[in-house]
Amino acid sequence: MKLFASEKQEIPISDHFKPDGSRWTLKEKLLLGLSFDDYRKQLVRNPLNWLILIIFAIGVPIIVERFVFGLGSVTHGSNDYPWGLFLAFGLFGMVPLSASGFMLGTTVELFGRKDFHPIERLALLNGLLGYFFAVIYLQVDLGMPWRLPYPMVVSLGPAAVLFLVAWHVATYLSVQIAEVLPSFFEWIGWLKGKRMIRSMVLCLTIAGIILSTLHQGALGALFTYPAGKLHPLWMSANFLWIQFLCSAVFGGLSMLIIVSTLSKWFLAWRCDNQFLDSLDKLTLGLAKGAAFAMITYLGIKFMAIAHDKEWVYLFTGWGQYYLLELTIGVVIPMMLFAFAVRNGNAQMARVAAFISVFGVLWNRINTALIGFNWHMYQEIPHWKEVAITITIFTLYLATYRFILYRLPILYAWKGEK
Amino acid sequence: MKNKIINRRSFIKGGFGGTAATVLSLKSARAAGDFDHYPDSMGVIVDLNRCVGCRSCEAACNKEQGLPEPEKPFNDYSVFDAHESGGHGGAGRRTDETRYTVVNKYELPEIDHPLYRKSQCNHCLEPACLTSCFVNAYTKTPEGAVIYNADVCVGCRTCMIACPFYIPTFKYSSAFSPRIMKCIFCYDTRLKEGRPPACVEACPQEALTFGKRVDLLEIGRKRIRQNPGGYVNHIYGENEAGGTAWMYLSPVDFGEAGFDVHVPHEPVINFVRDFLSIVPMVLVIWPALFAGFHLLANRKEQNKHHHIDGGEE
Ligand code: SF4
Ligand code: SF4
Ligand code: SF4
Numbered sequence: 001m002k003l004f005a006s007e008k009q010e011i012p013i014s015d016h017f018k019p020d021g022s023r024w025t026l027k028e029k030l031l032l033g034l035s036f037d038d039y040r041k042q043l044v045r046n047p048l049n050w051l052i053l054i055i056f057a058i059g060v061p062i063i064v065e066r067f068v069f070g071l072g073s074v075t076h077g078s079n080d081y082p083w084g085l086f087l088a089f090g091l092f093g094m095v096p097l098s099a100s101g102f103m104l105g106t107t108v109e110l111f112g113r114k115d116f117h118p119i120e121r122l123a124l125l126n127g128l129l130g131y132f133f134a135v136i137y138l139q140v141d142l143g144m145p146w147r148l149p150y151p152m153v154v155s156l157g158p159a160a161v162l163f164l165v166a167w168h169v170a171t172y173l174s175v176q177i178a179e180v181l182p183s184f185f186e187w188i189g190w191l192k193g194k195r196m197i198r199s200m201v202l203c204l205t206i207a208g209i210i211l212s213t214l215h216q217g218a219l220g221a222l223f224t225y226p227a228g229k230l231h232p233l234w235m236s237a238n239f240l241w242i243q244f245l246c247s248a249v250f251g252g253l254s255m256l257i258i259v260s261t262l263s264k265w266f267l268a269w270r271c272d273n274q275f276l277d278s279l280d281k282l283t284l285g286l287a288k289g290a291a292f293a294m295i296t297y298l299g300i301k302f303m304a305i306a307h308d309k310e311w312v313y314l315f316t317g318w319g320q321y322y323l324l325e326l327t328i329g330v331v332i333p334m335m336l337f338a339f340a341v342r343n344g345n346a347q348m349a350r351v352a353a354f355i356s357v358f359g360v361l362w363n364r365i366n367t368a369l370i371g372f373n374w375h376m377y378q379e380i381p382h383w384k385e386v387a388i389t390i391t392i393f394t395l396y397l398a399t400y401r402f403i404l405y406r407l408p409i410l411y412a413w414k415g416e417k
Numbered sequence: 418m419k420n421k422i423i424n425r426r427s428f429i430k431g432g433f434g435g436t437a438a439t440v441l442s443l444k445s446a447r448a449a450g451d452f453d454h455y456p457d458s459m460g461v462i463v464d465l466n467r468c469v470g471c472r473s474c475e476a477a478c479n480k481e482q483g484l485p486e487p488e489k490p491f492n493d494y495s496v497f498d499a500h501e502s503g504g505h506g507g508a509g510r511r512t513d514e515t516r517y518t519v520v521n522k523y524e525l526p527e528i529d530h531p532l533y534r535k536s537q538c539n540h541c542l543e544p545a546c547l548t549s550c551f552v553n554a555y556t557k558t559p560e561g562a563v564i565y566n567a568d569v570c571v572g573c574r575t576c577m578i579a580c581p582f583y584i585p586t587f588k589y590s591s592a593f594s595p596r597i598m599k600c601i602f603c604y605d606t607r608l609k610e611g612r613p614p615a616c617v618e619a620c621p622q623e624a625l626t627f628g629k630r631v632d633l634l635e636i637g638r639k640r641i642r643q644n645p646g647g648y649v650n651h652i653y654g655e656n657e658a659g660g661t662a663w664m665y666l667s668p669v670d671f672g673e674a675g676f677d678v679h680v681p682h683e684p685v686i687n688f689v690r691d692f693l694s695i696v697p698m699v700l701v702i703w704p705a706l707f708a709g710f711h712l713l714a715n716r717k718e719q720n721k722h723h724h725i726d727g728g729e730e
Contacts, residue, residue: 072589079513079586082574110707112714143572143587143595155552155569161689162575163551164696202711210703214696221692225549225579228679237688241695375679 001042001405004034005269012270014408016189016415026188032405052394059391062384066140074384080373083141085381085389088368090137092219093361094130095169096244099216099252101127101176102208103289109205118275119282121183121409122263123256128176129403130255131169133396140388161221168215175204175211186413187406213245220244223367231371233313233322236304243300249293251360253286254333257353259400263410270404272411280346287337287349290356294334301326318374325366329359458542458561459608460630460662461617462637463535465674466647467624470497470520470533477619478518478537481603485515497522509675512537514588517600518616523674532667532674535625537616538563538584538600539654539661543684546576546585546599554597560609561630561662562602570597581658581680602662630662637666659684 005011010019011033017023024033031039043049066074075084104123107113139145151157151166178197185194197204220241223230227237236243263271264279305311313319336352339345370378404410476491478484489496496510497520509521518537525532544563547555554570557563565585572595577585585599603614612618613627626636637652653671654664657680665676672678681688 066592068592070590070592070595071587073592075589077587077589079511079577080583082577082587106707110711110714112711141573143574144570145572147569147571150569150571151551155554157551157553159693160549160551160575161692162549162573166551202708206704206707209707210699213699213703217692217695221689222575222578224688224692225545225575225685226581227685227688228581228677228681229578238691241692 001032001046002269004032004038004042008033012405012411014272014411014414029187029406052398055391055394059387059394062387063140063391065384066388071141071143074388075382076379076385078379080376081369081379083368083372084379085369085385086137086141088365089361089389090141090392091134092364092368094134094137095219096216096248096251096360096364097255097357098127098130098134099212099248100256101125101179101252102205102212103249103252104256105179105205105208109201110209115278116282116285118278119256119260121180122260123252124176124179125183125400125403125407125409126256126259127252128173128180129396129400131173131176133392133399135169135173136392136395137389140392161218161225165215165218165222168211168218172208172211172215175207178204179208183407183409183413186408186415189415191416212248216245216248217241223372226372229373230367231313231318231322231374232308232310233305233318234367234371236308238307239300239304243297243304246293246297246300247360247363250290250297250356253290253293254353254356254360257283257286257290257350258357261350261353263404267401267404267410270410274412275410283346283349284341284344287346287352288341290353291334291337291341294330294337294356298326298330298334318371321366321370325359325362328355329362330356333359455557455559455561456631458559458630458662459602459628460540460561460633460664461614462626462628462633462652463663463665464624464626464640465532465534465665465667467622468520468533468535469622469624470494470522470531471621472496472520473619473621474535474616474625475516475518475520477615478600479516481606481615482517482601484517487515511586512584512599513586514590514598517598521675525669525673528668532669534665534674534676535616536582536584537663538602539582539658539663540602541658541661541684543659543686545579545581545658545685548684548686548689549575549579551575558604558608560602560604560611562604562608564601564604565597565599567596572596579685581677581685630664633664637664640666656682658682659687 013024013029013033015024034042062074071077078084100123104116104120108116108120139148142148147154151163152170157163178200182194182197185191185197218241220243223235224237224240227235234240260279260283264276268276305314314323333352333356336348336355340347340349340352369381373379472491472494479487479491510516510519512519518535520533520535523532523534540557540561540563542557544555544557547557547563550570551573552569552571554566555563555576556566572587574585574587574597576597577583577587585597588595588598602608603612603616607614617625617627626633628636634652634655637655641648641650641652647668648666649668649670651671652664652666653676654661659682665671667674667676670678
């Protein structure tokens with residue numbers, strides 16, 4: 001695509017009209033303004049597409065197997081570890097990394113920080129896709145996926161934490177769709193719809209904050225049910241939900257740094273100058289936010305251990321593992337972030353963001369799988385479970401790229417808006 | 418029959434939608450832990466001193482509940498030595514989709530014969546499975562059973578995560594009609610009519626005693642009093658997880674007989690209350706707070722000190 005973009009001046013499409021004054025059709029927009037042949041050539045040339053194809057070739061049949069022969073055919077079907085990788089990674093990991101949407105929404109729309117505008121849409125899209133795919137992971141994991149709406153309409157158990165998660169994720173998904181729609185409306189040229197959403201943006205943003213605060217926290221609170229099964233260092237009846245919420249703040253910000261970095265590296269043809277020129281500065285802004293959230297997080301972690309008087313556990317093997325998680329996952333990226341902000345070094349902030357996203361995922365996996373049933377045995381996921389997890393993640397990346405190629409996320413639409 | 422089953426959840430029904438309702442419901446939920454709702458509810462006390470490991474209860478349960486025939490027949494005692502992975506606290510068999518109850522053997526140096534422990538759902542007074550289920554699939558009946566409704570279950574398996582005794586199991590083998598499988602105290606076939614469950618009736622040693630929970634506690638205390646050397650002075654289940662309908666007496670420390678002695682002595686829902694109590698606050702305070710922030714920020718648009726910490730708490 002990079003090649004075409006540098007050859008043809010009408011590409012990439014960022015206006016309703018071609019240079020000769022005629023209108024792009026929807027089909028042309030979908031094909032990125034290329035002829036069908038060129039589009040295919042472009043697909044075939046990119047080695048990444050081949051990798052995606054291989055992953056799908058292996059993964060899709062396994063997903064089919066799961067739905068035809070049951071969960072037991074692709075996982076260990078463990079009664080001791082009812083939740084495996086699909087939820088540990090897909091739900092508990094993806095959701096905090098998708099907190100970027102509500103944070104940037106708040107920053108720009110509520111706090112009036114218009115300077116973050118160039119990455120606001122990317123943040124919203126990152127949020128939407130993350131949640132959407134978290135639901136896909138959930139659908140793979142649910143025993144009866146066709147009953148997904150049951151907690152909403154058929155049988156309500158409102159006193160359960162998962163009830164809150166279900167409702168909030170569902171509502172928040174719609175909020176996020178509404179928040180991302182304006183870019184879609186610009187792209188297809190339906191301005192009325194855009195204005196409609198524009199008028200609701202404040203409500204949507206506030207709804208986003210409330211819903212996010214609660215369900216990010218609720219995901220943590222879910223692990224207070226197995227109070228005795230989770231290792232005491234990770235378990236905290238009082239603080240676990242704040243820890244999840246707080247780590248979602250830096251998780252989401254770091255994820256945004258990563259996707260914006262990847263966009264800059266691989267999709268530069270699609271970014272406009274406003275995005276490219278302001279990115280370093282904005283990255284440092286995000287880094288600053290993340291560093292603050294990390295300090296807060298460490299404080300809460302410390303409080304939780306002090307409150308439950310768990311210092312002795314720190315001197316066991318589990319304690320060392322716990323400290324390792326905190327050091328690599330939080331302390332090091334926090335110092336890198338702080339250093340980056342002080343020296344205006346956006347590159348370093350990017351390195352920190354990669355580590356910090358890894359740290360958040362690691363924390364969720366430690367909570368859901370490794371520290372869970374700590375007095376029993378550790379379960380190693382079935383390889384098919386890993387394969388499905390990777391396949392869905394690949395689908396996530398492919399969808400992400402598909403949208404970024406087209407909608408005005410990384411660039412401002414030039415036509416009427 | 419239907420309306421005789423008072424849905425216990427109605428006590429803590431509130432909903433995260435209605436904020437006031439949630440506050441109220443949390444209050445009643447708290448109160449719920451403090452007294453026994455069904456004072457006449459039934460239970461079983463299992464005496465490890467009497468159990469000989471004959472597996473009659475397993476066989477009876479299998480028949481009563483129409484469970485699939487096991488690989489090894491119930492009079493095959495080699496199952497005690499097979500160290501399947503999965504039992505908590507080390508080796509031992511656990512409940513699964515083919516068996517609602519299992520007996521495990523424990524050889525202990527201080528006593529000359531092995532100990533056997535039957536495990537099944539303990540039918541908690543404040544069941545974790547029930548309180549964690551988001552579609553209300555579980556019901557605690559006035560008779561004491563914790564029963565499950567497969568018609569509304571979504572298969573999220575949170576109940577399995579929440580149960581402190583690792584009891585509910587999932588029918589992983591089925592793609593189209595999976596469900597939770599767990600002991601239901603023979604509710605629909607027996608308990609409802611006041612009859613003892615199949616496993617209790619099948620026990621040749623009277624290791625299992627069926628009765629009102631309050632009476633069983635008396636019986637347990639009496640046995641301990643009359644034979645203080647033969648029992649440790651504790652009834653497992655009296656307070657574990659906030660109290661259970663099935664309880665145990667043991668001659669050795671419960672930990673040695675494969676029990677999880679770290680199960681907290683309060684209902685699991687207590688650990689979740691901290692979070693539940695902030696929900697109404699967030700719902701009420703956040704909108705005003707952030708709308709206020711918005712007004713402030715718009716007034717001093719120029720304020721450059723604002724750093725980006727959007728959602729930070
Ligand atoms: S033992 Fe487990 S499954 Fe049985 S009632 Fe208690 S929490 Fe529920
Ligand atoms: S698996 Fe079924 S019964 Fe268990 S918590 Fe989920 S919906 Fe409720
Ligand atoms: S009470 Fe009934 S369902 Fe439960 S273990 Fe005994 S026979 Fe099985």
